[in-house]
Amino acid sequence: MVNKQFPVAPRAANIEYAIRDVVVPALALEEEGHEILKLNIGDPIAYPGLPTPQHMVDAYVRALEEGNNGYSHSYGVPELRSAIAADEQRKGWDASPSDVYVCHGVTEALQILFAAVLTDGDTVLAPGPHYPPYMAYPQMYGAQTVEYKLQPDNGWNIDLADIESKMNDTVRLLVLINPNNPCGSVAGKEEINQLLAIARKWPNCMIVADEIYDGLDFTGQHRSVASLSNDVPVIALNGVSKVYYAPGWRIGYLAIHDPARRLLEVRDGIERLLRSRLCASTPAQIGYLAGLESDRSWMVDYAKKVINQRNVCVERIAQIDGLEVQSSGGAFYMFVRLLDPKWAENDKQFVLDLLHEEHVLVVHGSGFSSNLGKGHFRLVYLPDVDVLNDAFDRIEAFLRRHRNE
Ligand SMILES: Cc1ncc(COP(=O)(O)O)c(C=O)c1O
Missing domain, CATH: 3.90.1150.10 (Aspartate Aminotransferase, domain 1)
Structure with missing residues (x-):
């Protein structure tokens, strides 16, 4: 041999x-x-x-004991999709359960999204510095990541002029990580509105709003991007890992806010990809559901x-x-x-x-x-x-x- x-x-x-x-x-x-x-x-x-809060752990364990150990629906346990939609509604937009797709963490949601949207020559415009998968994954689909600047001497706020200068027709995804990893900066309503104003000029571009740290906003300024957009499509990302203190459960979601109904084909692609990978962990979804439905004091x-x-x-x-x-x-x-x-x-x-x-x-x-x-x-x-x-x-x-x- x-x-x-x-x-x-x-x-x-x-x-x-x-x-x-x-x-x-x-x-x-x-x-x-x-x-x-x-x-x-x-x-x-x-x-x-x-x-991880005890009531969530208890719900997870109960799910195991009650025999909830089968595959779930590919888009997520229905009760969880409803609870997530209700939570997104509280953040200010008209999410419905069918807009919510449960994944194995935001990390899987990103892979699904990139696979459904990106093709050769496309660009992802992401903040620099950024959480590494935003650079690592797009290249798998023939795309490249270009960074826009967060301002090191100005609280790591977004450099909107830099975004403006880097926009073109190849930019399919404009990423906002809010609050930001690794800088801890928080974009407020005004910055988000300006970001939306830029995206609005580029019809190929949707916004990826990674809001996985939204419950850890110490400024009181955080706003959901979807809640501020009446036209630009927004993919909101969130999950159980950070704010619910259960990263090992590997449960997150993407929620599609598509006011002008321009993502019907992308949505179909996302659904196909999700069905082809079966589902996220069933008992872990039930644990997350307990977190969303219980008191959060x-x-x-x-x-x-x-x-x-x-x-x-x-x-x-x-x-x-x-x-x-x-x-x-x-x-x-x-x-x-x-x-x-x-x-x-x-x-x-x-x-x-x-x-x-x-x-x-x-x-x-x-x-x-x-x-x-x-x-x-x-x-x-x-x-x-x-x-x-x-x-x-x-x-x-x-x-x-x-x-x-
Ligand atoms: C900005 C950001 N998005 C996503 C993730 C990962 O999320 P998940 O655990 O849901 O895959 C992290 C983890 O550090 C992160 O910092």
Whole structure:
């Protein structure tokens, strides 16, 4: 037999996911017995104090025990589709259950959407910096992602002029991640209206509104994009992972807001793709349903904890020579600027050296955009205050030790 490697398809060989790529050296250190302070992953369950609410867990377990272990409808359990539509209605638009498609997380919803919309030569216009799949997936369908700028010195607000200059007929999807990962910025009504005004001029373009952090808006300014559009088609994305604290359940959805009924063919494509992959996990959908249908006052306490941790980070960073940050208005991330040119030029080296020398794990900014994210690192402010303070002590010591080298 010929001892030859089977070739990997180029579309897979080039995929990168910075957030998990830095975990590889961290695991190696853990295997050597070191304890790592992890400020790297946007998974609330990875940190103490923010468990999945018990009534949701109970509903999931009950679903298993009651034998809800079969395939569900391909577009989602009907009661869940109705509950999601009602939730989107509360956000201000006339969603109906048939507009809602339940997926294995927003991540699967994105793959389905890209597969249904994109073809050779198309463009996805996404914020820079951005959550990595917005760069990784479109290329699988012959499209390319172009970044529009979030302004580093202006609260990471959207640079609308930059969007305007990058619009053309190939742009099929204009992405808004709101609140943003990795910057934690929140776009309000005015910015969204301006974004819609730009999209309105380009009939090939719909908006992808990734609102998975919408319940973690600390500014009070967040608005659903669909609720503000009377004409431009909007695909709203959301799910159980962040605001309902159950990312491992892998349940999310896409909801189609199509006021001018221009997405009938795309909708048909989405439905075909969804049927061809059977369904999302049935008991997990029932767990999410319990979250949507029950009292949500618990979210206020969870948010209080997260805001307190954010404030600690902002205060500590202000006192550390060599760091600067625009405070975060939502989600649980902040994107910290490295002021020392040595690190600003090589943020990945900063992350790796910090990991090896101080056992603190963050994610390099260039992993969220090689151009618009470099010179930064993303930190997750989900760990307890004590862990955050310990991490900042170590980051401060690291920067001091390497200053003027
Ligand atoms: C902006 C954004 N969208 C989507 C996801 C993933 O969502 P899901 O867990 O529903 O696949 C993440 C996870 O970090 C995210 O930051």
